[in-house]
Amino acid sequence: MNLEVENLRVYYRTLAGDVQALDGVTFGVGDGEIMGLAGESGCGKSTLGNAIISLTGRMKYIEGSVTLGSAELPIWDFDEMNHHRFNDLSIIPQYAMSAMNPTRKIGKMVGELLDSKGVRHKEYIPELKRRFELVGLSQDVLNMYPIELSGGMKQRAVMVISTLLDPSLLIADEITSALDVSTQKAVAEMLVEFRERGFVKSMIVITHDISILYQVADTILVMYAGKLAEKASADTIINSPRHPYTRLLISSLPEVGVTYTGKRLTGIAGTPPALLNPPEGCRFRDRCPFAYEKCLEEPPFVEIAPGHQTACWKEI
């Protein structure tokens, strides 16, 4: 395993109390694995991604451990984590289009960033240029300001910058959500290529778009209301999901070759619970068509088949 997360709990501090956005998650990402992290807005998937790399502002570390390779990450210590960020693990943020300082030339910004981390930036410039070419950006981009690039170009530039030091884990947070479908596909393929070329060892791709995960991910982890629902290979999640939430989620996707003239696509009735004071037991209970008394207890996240874990009493 490259990344191992043990019982990680991260809350948001608010005036009304703690929002339990990430409530005890345990999973692993193998060497060279691209893991998709899916779920609806507010389910805690971005919180999970951010918690691993930079716990900021109102996020409060409660308990749990994150191990990358052989070293445990001190995620609760913002300054101590600086030694690991960028070198060992990196992120392509949700806001890639505005991630670069608007008043600095891109090359200069990267140079200053590397220097400030004690890396001699001169040694990395040829590699940076080579990788820019690889994603279809000319070397001139180094002498441009972010405003001179299109949205897609900025996205690619950020992808290259984030992975420049060959981190062993890359977190890609909603990187396709602002793009049109053909660009989405290109970006997805680029992620896979980054892994093939060894720029990154393993990846967590966070998205609410399951179809994009089907294209890039080896495994998919589905989250619901701050907890893990199901993890399995991408094929299994798409074709034979076991957790009721995953099943309903997959069945609400349109299928190719099916006409929907007579019948409307159905969603999942109801809304996720508020995480300020979440209900006891299974958090999907209120929306689940199969719920029974046992669901008042919290289901464990256990392996039901090799490489297939889920948290549902019906499946155990």
Added chain:
Amino acid sequence: MRRYFARKLITYGFTFFAAVTIDWVIPHLMPGDPILNLMSKLQIKDQATFNAIYNTYAKGFRSNLPLWKQYYYFWVSLFHGNLGISVSTNFPTPVTTLIQRAAPYTLGLLIPAILLSWFAGNKVGAMAARRKVLDNSVLPVSYALTATPYQWLALVVAWLLAFIFPFFPIGRGYDIGAIPQYSFTFFFDLLKHWFLPFFSLFLVYFGGWAIGMRNMIIYELESDYSHYLEALGAPRRLVRKYAFRNAVLPQVTGLALQLGAVLAGALVTEIVFTYPGLGFLLYNAILNQDYFIIQGVFLLIIIGVLIANFVVDIAYVLIDPRARIGMQGGQA
């Protein structure tokens, strides 16, 4: 680039013309007759002599001509560098001489006050943005300073530092008995009279700059590029450096505009401290209906503001790539 500056120049030319016209119109709309004011000091009893002198003056000041002709001659003499002569207490000193005499006081007062408060305000504001203790102390003080009516603040400063603790003299540019000369004693005398008006201005400006900078820094530290740098493990030093550089941009605009209005900025200060600068000159000119001084001082203000704006335009192109790109795109 060429088109951008050409368009700017046309705009500035038109603004100058309109502003100078207003500058000419307003004193002419004032009730009263400055020549009568001037004549009242002569105390002439004989009506014929009075009329003769009045007509001579009227001819000299061209106030007997129709308004449009007066307006025309106003522009002609303006281009000859002739702003007319004072028609009140300083009669018949040329306005240019009076302005030259008063300008060093105003500039010597305002330029240090504005520049020093700008630097200090930016530094302190930036520090307040990241230290709770400073934020809770500097910010309320700054708000209090900027919200205080200036004339009151100036009075309090004068009362404290000249009356209760008499460290500094009040009023005038130098002591009544002193003779202007290049000597250390005279310079020290000037400095003592300069300090109170300077200090009161510094306090007010400082509060404004500090608040502006604090808010801008907080905004920049919460922006996406700051978060990205943090996520890539950049040390706080770099994140703050970038935030400071971007936050200072609007402050530069503010500074240039403040400097542009420098010639008028000290009106209240100079009245409170009877400091012999341009503001004091203007104040007395308005009281005495001295057309030419009013026009002259306003003209300086117009030119100052326009130049400052032009400098901001250029400075922005140099320091902010976004403005530069907009300009090349021709949308600016």
